[in-house]
Amino acid sequence: MKTTKKAVISGLAMIGVTALLAGCGAAPESTGASAGASDYLPCMVSDSGGFDDKSFNQLGKQGLDAAAAALGSAKPIEVQSQSETDFASNLQSLVDQSCDTIVTVGFLLAPAALESATANPDLQYVSIDDTVDQDFDGKTDAPNIKPIIFDTAQAAYLAGYLAAGTSKTGVVGTFGGLNIPTVTIFMDGFAQGVEKYNADNGASVRVVGWDRAAKDGSFTGGFEANDAARQTAQAIIDQNVDVLMPVAGPAYQSGAVAILDSGRDIALIGVDADVYETDTNPDVQKILLTSVRKGIDVGVEDAITAAGQGTFDTSPFVGTLENDGVGLAPYHDWADRVPAELTSKIDELKAGIISGDITVESYLAG
Template sequence: MTISTTKKVLGVTAAAGLIVALAGCGQAPAEDPSATSTGGGAVEGFKPCMVSDAGGFDDKSFNQLGFEGLERASAALGVEPVTVQSDSESDFAPNLTNLVNQNCTTIITVGFALAAAAGESAAANPDINYVSIDDVVDTDFDGETDSPNIKPIVFDTAQAAFLAGYAAASYSETKKVGTFGGMNYPTVSIFMDGFAQGVEYWNEQKDDNVKVFGWDRDKQDGVFTGGFAANQDAINAAQGIVEQGVDVLLPVGGPIYQSAASVIRDSGRDIALIGVDADVYETDPTVADLLLTSIRKLIDVGVEDAVMSAGKGEFDATPFVGTLENEGVGLAPFHDFEDKVSADLQGELDTITEGIVSGSITVESYLAG
């Protein structure tokens, strides 16, 4: 599947205009006084449901994080959630219809690819609350979420990826680092572009010349596998980047990091891996020894908060955008690489974080204010 350049540009421009506030900054809607609470604290009849993107709920990445947030909130509210897994894009609309037919009262869609199907389902079912992870669901690009019953939860991961790019450049001995993605969606390329910006900042500050393979900032395009499966296409993409001589590799797109890890091990070289979404060191110990760090976005926390609010009759459709300032995004610890990175690196990253939060350091992204 491909997305035209025109569509991507229009979509991200609309998204930038749409994100108007961080969750918690606006006042939540008043609780319905007629709502009856269950024993667990949820309003009567509350039924939270979730549909995954391709990759499934055990992808050790964004689908799994969404699922974990749903599970925590459901347990706290004393309700039983319903989940359906998508194996391909053709499953999106039928899965949403399935959840509507099961009388779900809040439906969470995980991933940018679900936006169109979520928008259609929300418009057809105005009495159901929808939570859209990673997309603002502005399919007509008018600067507004398609329906008032959709809450977007998105993440300016370029900020955290900037830190990862700087760290990668600091760590690299070959002066070559690389990245590749699943598909050129804004939610994928935002990692790659932020990473490249961090490398550029390192070069400016240190008068260095670390090169990035796999992403071209001018063209806003790079190396993509065409999907999000850990398959031969992902192996080929990783192999092509590794053959350029990189010693740090950032794969962006759910399970494709597993293919990157296999290529790194087969190379016989010391190549550090960077995870995305979760702290992959914790979610997948099989690659822990390879991980320099991970670029985190707290999908689980966002989902948990949205479900808890909806469960109490306080659903708030105000968009949430995760940033370094509100800790919706961040960089995981260096873990096993703590003694391998420069002693000055963490201090420099802390200073850069302060600069990004204050605005003295600019990180470009489609979600930047």
Template sequence: MGQHLEDIVKITSRKAALGGFASLGVVTLLAGCGSAPTDDSTKSAASDFLPCMVSDAGGFDDRSFNQLSFEGMKAAAKELGVETKEAESSVETDFPSNLTSLVDADCDLITSVGYNLSAATVESATANPEVHYAIVDDLADNNFDGTTDADNIKPIIFDTVGAAFLAGYAAADTTKTGIVGTFGGMSIPSVTIFMDGFQQGVNYYNTEKGAEVKVLGWDYTTQEGSFTGGFEANEKAKSLAQGLLDQDVDVIMPVGGPIYQSAAEAIIDSKKDIALIGVDADLFVSDPTYKDMYLTSVLKGLSKGVEETVLSAEKGNFSTDPYVGTLENDGVGIAPFHNWEDKVSKTLQAELDDVKAGLIDGSITATSVSSPKQ
């Protein structure tokens, strides 16, 4: 990819082979310290149940991971007529104190958002066994033995390989150059699972259509690919995207929170008609700044997973069995084509519906070493 990649960290997936499932802790360029928990009353409380949440360093307005999780808690609180408390993190060192502040606030359920909070959440949960915890997009399995490290933590996790498979198929059908690409923020399972599914979707398209679409930026078989080394929208991310564009990639899927913004800026500079695929949220809705670029987005039902966990806990049905979002339970999926509706082939949506049905019934296989065990 030439000199555009000089500063890019290119690493392999170290944790994926261990079968752990971690979250991409979305990080945005925010300054300041972690905040004390805040009250946010939805309406007159119908019960004394108090759901609480700690953000990753991106804060609750990151237009992605943290925000979607927060919206799930707020939706549940509104339905229940209860108040909430939340503690917003600015840096990783805020995590322990933010968790402690919520324990001290007598929270009934404390939800941590993301992989980066895993160790702090396990420590807090172990010290406070009477409190219920949930963690978004991580198993809280820091010793990688396949089990959660504390008996009072519920993982809220997502098997996105099938949804990313659909996005890969759509990318292969849309490309005009025959080359599509992806890159990630960090080489952790909740990032590489997207890349696994994306490449397999392209490969399936090639098999079905007799095509030869290439994928740059990730190799499913070796678990090696291109990563920026973090989850910031910055020059490193933009340079990596530019490197893909220089190799005639015309559909890009950046995996890592706001790094899609850097890819979008590279696309603008290129003055080319490039398609961008989002992850986690429907970027057309959450960040319409680049709405004309978005082919689709690979969705995680973060709001749904958190909302269901809060509602269940309030009813006295808290369980540490993981909530696993899948294609079958609509916990993952892909967004509409929106402004690309008239650009994609007329048969693409019907083909994707058939592929999705095949993935659900098992006649089509999408696999990843990073998929959560069910």
């Protein structure tokens, strides 16, 4: 399922969210600059991994560039972070270049974004993947920040059920970059989907790499495609796993290398983007079962479009299955290998989550 509808973010009801969203007071209709589109300057700071990560940073850049092109605004300024130590200086560089709206891509950027937004109350900020509520009082900590977050547990639940239903060995696996909420929400949703498959089918498919009770699992220590990520993937594959979901940005590439080197029939599940579309390597494409997609590109495009039109709204947005903010990508080369009855069951589960008949636990669920 491709995320192509720009309207998905605007005006949609926010359901199943934390106290932040339930208790948030009325946001100002517009904050910061409201110059004509040609004078409007949108900007972005990446998390580590860069804008060619074929994942969340790349999606953010795509949304920013699309909005700027549609607005006819000034060319966006986009700065890449190599590590967390770059965040503050990168943000300050954008402030110094007179950016009107600054998008921060990733959970780890939230503290630096808050510091910058507090120091520059006349600028607009968009925080991807964090509510910027460091004192946990249910409100965004600066009135000029718009949070865009995603309940990816819902889509990962579907991926877990799908993984269990396609596994031949009865063992599926996942690993993450860091043990942070925006990573583990995928892993926990995935495990819940496997549990549902087992309950429905009297099966005993096992998840390697995430322990729901302990809230801990296998992590690479970062979001880089490197040997540590490959070794993490290999350790999971060695436990007879035949479906693997890396939740570590571009480190999925290391997972793909480990799969291909194994010589076994192992499926890969991507996250954030539809990896089949962002990674055109045919060796990677052929092992992709699906991807747990979140609409970072659509969220950024909508927020920047509104800002460029002078209608920036800081109300938080949560992407869900209902509003198409999260979802499963098509099965692509795997389409003929997924049984029709399993495909129908995935559709049924999606409908059940949307209706509220099925509850998927996550830190964003009400």
